[in-house]
Amino acid sequence: xxxxxxxxxxxxxxxxxxxxxxxxxxxxxxxxxxxxxxxxxxxxxxxxxxxxxxxxxxxxxxxxxxxxxxxxxxxxxxxxxxxxxxxxxxxxxxxxxxxxxxxxxxxxxxxxxx
Amino acid sequence: xxxxxxxxxxxxxxxxxxxxxxxxxxxxxxxxxxxxxxxxxxxxxxxxxxxxxxxxxxxxxxxxxxxxxxxxxxxxxxxxxxxxxxxxxxxxxxxxxxxxxxxxxxxxxxxx
Numbered sequence: 145x146x147x148x149x150x151x152x153x154x155x156x157x158x159x160x161x162x163x164x165x166x167x168x169x170x171x172x173x174x175x176x177x178x179x180x181x182x183x184x185x186x187x188x189x190x191x192x193x194x195x196x197x198x199x200x201x202x203x204x205x206x207x208x209x210x211x212x213x214x215x216x217x218x219x220x221x222x223x224x225x226x227x228x229x230x231x232x233x234x235x236x237x238x239x240x241x242x243x244x245x246x247x248x249x250x251x252x253x254x255x256x257x258x
Numbered sequence: 259x260x261x262x263x264x265x266x267x268x269x270x271x272x273x274x275x276x277x278x279x280x281x282x283x284x285x286x287x288x289x290x291x292x293x294x295x296x297x298x299x300x301x302x303x304x305x306x307x308x309x310x311x312x313x314x315x316x317x318x319x320x321x322x323x324x325x326x327x328x329x330x331x332x333x334x335x336x337x338x339x340x341x342x343x344x345x346x347x348x349x350x351x352x353x354x355x356x357x358x359x360x361x362x363x364x365x366x367x368x369x370x
Binding site: 177182186194199235237241247250252 | 357361
């Protein structure tokens, strides 16, 4: 299996622009998680899905952030409009059975908002 | 908010020595996991220990869990240069929720 796939790997955008991050989980995994990593705050859970349904979005920082999972093999995290404080590495992870077990992380998308 | 807090924040040892990292957490847990992150890469799962377990081994890794003290330790024996990475503990809360809460990590450097 190719593992969790994320695109793009790097994204540089200007403040106010829309940013869309993409994730393809491991086939057969029922859970998908979006995390954000910064030096100041470490790794934070933003939102997670079970069987394509959002279960907990309490970590989404603001209404500027939205996430969708239209099918079992694809998820997006959108920021509109982007701000410099959104600069971070965004990780997607997937898990099978129960999510509170081993999670498989993608390589991350490094987002820089200028 | 950060549930787990690793200690130390950074650790530098000689190749072949053992490395010990500690993690403390605040609330009840279902399990505790350790992950490794190499520079510029995603996290890789190392080991999971459930709340009713006290010790677990996997290769050169040994994890202990003390739920009364809300703490865990990760021991890497006979360290290698390839073990240089950041190590994170992550807690899965009790009650069946699925999201993990990560600490800020210990950056381990193995000197050749």
